[in-house]
Amino acid sequence: MKIAEWMEKVESHGCYDAVAEMLDRIEKSKLNAYITVCMDQALEMAEKYDRGELKGRLAGVPVAVKDNISTKDVLTTCASKILSNYKPVFDAHVVEKLKQEGAIIIGKANMDEFAMGTTTETSHYGVVRNPYDLERVAGGSSGGSGAVIAADEAVLSLGSDTGGSIRCPASFCGVFGLKPTYGLVSRYGLIPYANSLEQIGPMADCIEDLALLLEVIAGKDSRDSTNAGRGFKFIPDERKLKVGIVKEMGGNDEVMGRFNEVVEVIKQHHDVGEVSMPSFKYALAAYYIIAMSEASSNLARYDGVRYGFALEKLDSWRRYFSKVRAEGFGEEVKRRIMLGSYALSAGYYGKYYLKAQKVRTLVIRDFRKAFEQYDVLISSTMPALPFKIGELADPLTMYKADVNTVPINLAGLPALSVPVGFVKKLPVGLQVIGDYFSENTLLNFGRQVSEWWSE
Amino acid sequence: MVSVEEVYHTAELAxxxxxxxxxxxxxxxxxxxxxxxxxxxxxxxxVEPTFQVLPLRNVFREDEPGECLSQDEALKNATHKEEGCFKGPRVVE
Structure with missing residues (x-):
């Protein structure tokens, strides 16, 4: 549902009734898209709106927030048992911004545990189901944030994207999702998994809504030392672009069939060429090594002492920490922490971690060369249609599903997933990649593509 | 080849x-x-490695005292606490 459609409903029925109806839909939903529903707070805010006391650019608009983004006094679990009792004592920067603009936080969206996954199957709270086929996944790791937009269980949502975690569920749920340039949105209050790769970003049902949410959350914040200190303003722009198809980013016949159809439409309006990125052969391995290494360091903080899941009896520190972490973490999280510890351990640092950071340089070089020639690059967001639940049982097979999305995070570039209709009744997404801080170009191009495609 | 011993060693490190x-x-x-x-x-x-994609170096803030969490807030999420302090496991074995 678009903000404009929601506001029509609010005008005719009042915000309280509109929110109550949405909460009712959430309660009856089979998607499992929420970990926590903020029922009382949401209704209270809706009443406030009806009394004319809620002001701002998002006044009265229900927003879902991924459960790895801190919300004061509201359970924030990262979909992990180890944080299953954790209530932050502060708001994330982006949550402060939502509140300042009058948004109604309707709930905390389900996700892969600590954002480690591509299907939301690693959540301690169970898998999120695809709104278009309940036997299939909604994508991940921001699976809940994607599903709620498609199913009208929120109007806007926030996700986080470490290696495709906004774009994958956007593609699988047929909605818009943007991974902003690294540093555009403050990560203060985002529970960290892989700091050098991840960004918080918006998800929505149309480009205008996506742009508005980005305008609200982007900007300077001194509490994130990697913040770029710049904001965002959406400006309509219809100039002719040079569009490059990335040869190394492919997919199976189902998604590539649709991709090629979309390319034909784009060719009627823009100049389209092809570009080759030789370093992408190494991008997936480099991405996983960096993400796992950063995870092993970041997740060292979970020891059952200051917050989170604890054992009743305090033991010697070695045994206590090892037992808390054995019980508190799920399998995929353990796998990534351990592989990260391995990659950083003596004797392997040069072979894995340092090598991966060298690949990052090569990936950035390839992108830089491509953007000398093209304004935007395009590919299929995902190499396949939404997977069946349980289809990607082997970890390495799961990792390989991220092949088209991870190079963007290695380089810190922005990328958008635009819904381009359905194949076999399942949504397909087009990935649009831009140069640093070119979000405005991406959103304008995305708006054109979605208009042409729905014509 | 990865041995079971290496897996146990890594688990111990982690x-x-x-x-x-x-x-x-x-x-x-x-x-x-x-x-x-x-x-x-x-x-x-x-090839030079890239650890960080932004051209930022040493971002500092002014060293001025600001608001911080109260003791109660800081302890709010801890299961084991005693006399206003976190209570941790024994560190001397």
Whole structure:
């Protein structure tokens, strides 16, 4: 549902009734898209709106927030048992911004545990189901944030994207999702998994809504030392672009069939060429090594002492920490922490971690060369249609599903997933990649593509 | 090749207790994943690594006292606490 459609409903029925109806839909939903529903707070805010006391650019608009983004006094679990009792004592920067603009936080969206996954199957709270086929996944790791937009269980949502975690569920749920340039949105209050790769970003049902949410959350914040200190303003722009198809980013016949159809439409309006990125052969391995290494360091903080899941009896520190972490973490999280510890351990640092950071340089070089020639690059967001639940049982097979999305995070570039209709009744997404801080170009191009495609 | 001993050693480094069954399962998975990572052996050595994509160096703030959490807030999420302090496990064995 678009903000404009929601506001029509609010005008005719009042915000309280509109929110109550949405909460009712959430309660009856089979998607499992929420970990926590903020029922009382949401209704209270809706009443406030009806009394004319809620002001701002998002006044009265229900927003879902991924459960790895801190919300004061509201359970924030990262979909992990180890944080299953954790209530932050502060708001994330982006949550402060939502509140300042009058948004109604309707709930905390389900996700892969600590954002480690591509299907939301690693959540301690169970898998999120695809709104278009309940036997299939909604994508991940921001699976809940994607599903709620498609199913009208929120109007806007926030996700986080470490290696495709906004774009994958956007593609699988047929909605818009943007991974902003690294540093555009403050990560203060985002529970960290892989700091050098991840960004918080918006998800929505149309480009205008996506742009508005980005305008609200982007900007300077001194509490994130990697913040770029710049904001965002959406400006309509219809100039002719040079569009490059990335040869190394492919997919199976189902998604590539649709991709090629979309390319034909784009060719009627823009100049389209092809570009080759030789370093992408190494991008997936480099991405996983960096993400796992950063995870092993970041997740060292979970020891059952200051917050989170604890054992009743305090033991010697070695045994206590090892037992808390054995019980508190799920399998995929353990796998990534351990592989990260391995990659950083003596004797392997040069072979894995340092090598991966060298690949990052090569990936950035390839992108830089491509953007000398093209304004935007395009590919299929995902190499396949939404997977069946349980289809990607082997970890390495799961990792390989991220092949088209991870190079963007290695380089810190922005990328958008635009819904381009359905194949076999399942949504397909087009990935649009831009140069640093070119979000405005991406959103304008995305708006054109979605208009042409729905014509 | 990854040995079960290496898996146990890594689990100890990561402070995660694992069972025998888990160790064997992880061993197999690590082998296939690390085998895939070995593709990086093809990459030339003579490249500067990039640890961070933004051209930022040493971001400091003014060293001025600001608001901080109260003792109650800081302890709010702890299970084990005593006399206004966190209570941790024994560190001397």
């Amino acid at each position: 402070k995660i207790e694992i069972s025998e069954d888990e160790a064997e399962k992880f061993r197999k998975e690590f082998e296939s994943i690390l085998n895939y990572f070995n593709i990086l052996d093809e990459v030339e050595e003579d």
